[in-house]
Amino acid sequence: MAQLSAVNKYFWKYKYRFSLGILFIVASNYFFVMAPQVANYVVGKLQQALPGVHQANVRKPIIKDALLSAFIDWVDKFAYGKLVLICSVVIILLAIIRGLFMYFMRQTVIVMSRHIEYDQKNEVYNHYQKLDAGFYKTHATGDMMNRMAEDVSRVRMYTGPAIMYLINLSTLIIFALVNMLAQDVQLTLIVISPLPILAVTIYFVNMNIHRRSERVQAMLSDLTTNAQESYSGIRVIKSYVQEKAMLGFFKKNSEEYRKNAVGLAKVEAIYFPSMTLIIGLSTLVTILIGSQVVLHDTSKVGLIVEFVMYINMLTFPVSAIGWVASMIQRASASQKRLNEFLDAEPEVKDKSVTSPANFDGDIEFKNVTFTYPNTGITAIKDFSLQIKKGEKVLILGKTGSGKSTLAQMLLRAYNTDSGKILINGVDIADMPFRELRDNISYVPQDVFLFSDTIASNISFGLKEKAAQDRIEGAARFASIHNEIETLENGYDTLVGERGVTLSGGQKQRVSIARALIKKPQLLIFDDCLSAVDTKTENEIITHLNQYLSNKTAIIITHRIFTVFNFSQIIVLEDGKILEHGSHEQLLGSGGYYAKLYKKQVLDNYN
Template sequence: MKHLAALNKYFWKYRNRFFIGIFFVITSNYFAVLAPEVTGFIVGKVQQHLPGAKPVAHPKQYDAFLTVFINWVNSLTFAQIVTVCSITILILALIRGILMFFMRQTIIVMSRYIEFDQKNEVYQHYQKLDASFFKTHNTGDLMNRITEDVSRVRMYTGPAIMYLVNLVALIIFCLVNMLRTDKQLTLLVLAPLPLLALTIYIANTIINRKSEKVQALLSDLTTNAQESYSGIRVIKSFVQEKAMLGFFSKNSEDYRKNAVGLAKVEAVYFPSMTLMIGLSTLLTVFIGGKMAIADPSKISVIVEFVIYINMLTFPVSAIGWTASMIQRAAASQKRLNEFLQIEPGIQDAPHAVDAPVKGDIVFDKVSFTYDNTGIKALKDFSLTIKEGQRILIMGRTGSGKSTLAQLLLRFYDVDNGNISIGGRNVEAYTLQSLRTQVSYVPQDVFLFSDSVSNNIRFGLNEHADMPRVQQAAANASVDKEIQGLQNGYDTILGERGVTLSGGQKQRVSIARALIKDPQIMVFDDCLSAVDAKTENEIVGNLYRVLQNKTAIIITHRIFTGFKFDNIIILEEGKILEQGTHEQLLLLDGYYAELYRIQTSTGQSAA
């Protein structure tokens, strides 16, 4: 239950709806318990008009509101009393129905607002978390928490709260009226309640434990399905449908067993509630019947008590349902709190400012190790990139090329050393300022399930008109191919851009970066899926576009049509070779060997 305390801020935010809703719940139950009293009053009046009826020795005491009504009704004739009381019972039912409508319109609607806010909070927090977090957590689990867990929490903030307040209010009103009518009979018919409370406590403990397990297994199942859908082409190409189905079936079976186990506990739980209520009804009828035989004037009391017990049937039976919702919500909120309480490893420093990101880029004795793998990507790495220079960074897989780009954009922070731009440490810039003013084309291209034009516009925080979008696409040598699509720039791409080829996706990603027109651009092996002719065209366009801009191009291939100010060869996180194209050829090392291999295979641009 302590985990649900995180929701108190939402209850306070929507306190008007919350407290007004509680008022409607309490008021509706007040009018509900008036009906049994009015019914008992009518039965008593009927008894008084029967032949041989004895006067009531101790007239029942009513609350102030009903006392005024009874005093007025007593001044009428018997026929008028029956008519007025019958109409009054109907009016009370109508008033209660209206109040219940407003009760749902306040509390249930409030829960929807809380659900909306909570999903936004979780989503915004996910966006703040650093790259390391997403490397160690499955997408399916993240999706399950923001959907299934938030939905279960909503069942607490809406229905559970409403039914709980309804239950408490109705029990209090009924108990007060029952004690006022007959204390001994009240204590007898409510005797099963302690046993009911014990049953609830034991069952809730089991339900809470099983709910946490079920939610965790559901996350595993969602992750399994999400990975299968994303990698469906790989699965089909390796004919692994049967194997993946077996894996999914195993996870599904684990979920089924635990879900069925939880359902079995609840299957015992809810009938137990009904049994306790049934015992109370039987006690009322049995004991009340004996009392009525001894004193016929007690018949009105028995009628009133039976109505009270019937009124309590649903609320008391809903104890199990409400407790189950609360326990499930607590388990889900615990899972949400686990993430919401994680502080982003990468965030704005206290002194960070929004400032122009330009000037020389300096890597000063930078070392970095990936926490999740222990791989040391950079070792005492130092490099100065003058403003306006175009730098080519090459090296074998795992040499640390992509790490340089990710450290520059602060996807990670260095372990030792520092990185500065224009004499200011990158940590001195706000993340938004830094990443807004640096264009980055990642190695792993990602396109959204949106139109081609909107995927390119994504590079800008402001709206970009079509001429600007088309110009960026033209510079990336993809404009003609986009126009050849069925709906041109309005063509909706499939998930992760599956509609396009690998080379087309890379070029759309380049267009997205070019439309920002920043002073610093980083391209991380973004031409690996294009042919030599297209690559030459893109390189030519980039050479023109990148005039007077600082450009870092990371690749496995040599661009002969692009004159670089400096070429860096990395090996195990350190600079192996450095110089211009001509200088490195004279050095006759790794670069010269790679150049000879590429030119001998006829790759003019690579």
């Protein structure tokens, strides 16, 4: 229950619905336990009608409930035939009233659990979005999906059915025991004697169920991750003819999950019948002892009938203890997995107070050093750079030189190990994420499009719905408008998962249009033209040169764009600045940039 205490806040949120549900549970059981007392009374009255039975030898039931006592005083004056008929009708009415309250019970408690499930899924999803990029590098997507779907569903079984049946069986047991003890203490203690055995059984078996539940849920996460990666990488799997190998890998994980799930089911399969057996023993003990009591005291026939009815009443609630305990153990294991993520704090934290930063200003990297926490690789080493307002900066370098890391640092995907990044003199660590990122458009190296229309993908970063001419304008600047127009549904064309229906170059240009439509103060292009041909590349660069005339831009690439008149060119190597200067200065130095430029010009000439 320690793990499940995390959901107590939801019970408090829905306290009125929850309280009403408890009231309905208590009411349904209140009317339920009246029936055995009525039956006891009827049997006693019928005994009086038997030949040779003296009224003094008939034991009148002890009834402490004022309502039921008043009813018996009223019906006691009727003849036996009419009395039995009235009592029979009353027992049926009690069952109907109980059924009505049970309906209301489910409408409150179970519906409450659905609201809690909704809230908890939103809580988990919202927390996922707050976690930084480092978290997503160390956790599998399939595992996160399974925790939000399967684990939350298991917790719902605790907040709904488990809680409902737990309160139900508790109140029913209390009502039944109070009435039984009021009638005969000694017989009650004998009848319930098997119940301590049940309690010990529940304790040890539940410990086993809890351990197995945790293992099963972890394996289900692995299985979900395996399937998710296979679906996402299906083109790679098919191109390398690895369907059989991937199926074998999935079957292996699936078999492990099956074995553990079957093991858990076997434990539960033994659990429930064993409790039914113990309840059956209580019924047999009641009949056995009761028959002995009746042989010595015939006035207690009605009492034995009442006790047998109580034991039958308790059969489902007590046997349900195992089912409820199993649900609670499963929910506890699932909530523990959820708490692991919900307790995870992002390394990069947002600022709640808006800073007075003006993005229409200078950018400065001041002695910045950064090491990736999950790999230990130092990507940026004592990096310093000043970018004036409106400048166009080219960052060149080989793979792994730290180019993309600079873009991530500017977006605050990671915190610096040392040093600062300033915009108009304000440390970006003191800026709220929304204020920082609303003023930056970033086109990543790994393009991602959503399973939506092209228009929706282009306007994704806007707070308001974009007009069609604005969407088309951004698409023209990205040199993708004409190709979109040739599609059957134009801008309303669905692109499929991750933009699978578009080519690599088309996806990159839609991503560029998404960045341009925001009209930001700063644009970062991270090797975003690698999938387009030279003609389209020159067309896009020409449009970008026009669009970026009065904006600050950082272009990260492994190629040199001669169309741009870059204010600064930086060549990175191992996270440090290898060369820094203008185009003419770097050509004159005869270093890496000059050699790359000559090679590129020669390749274009050939």
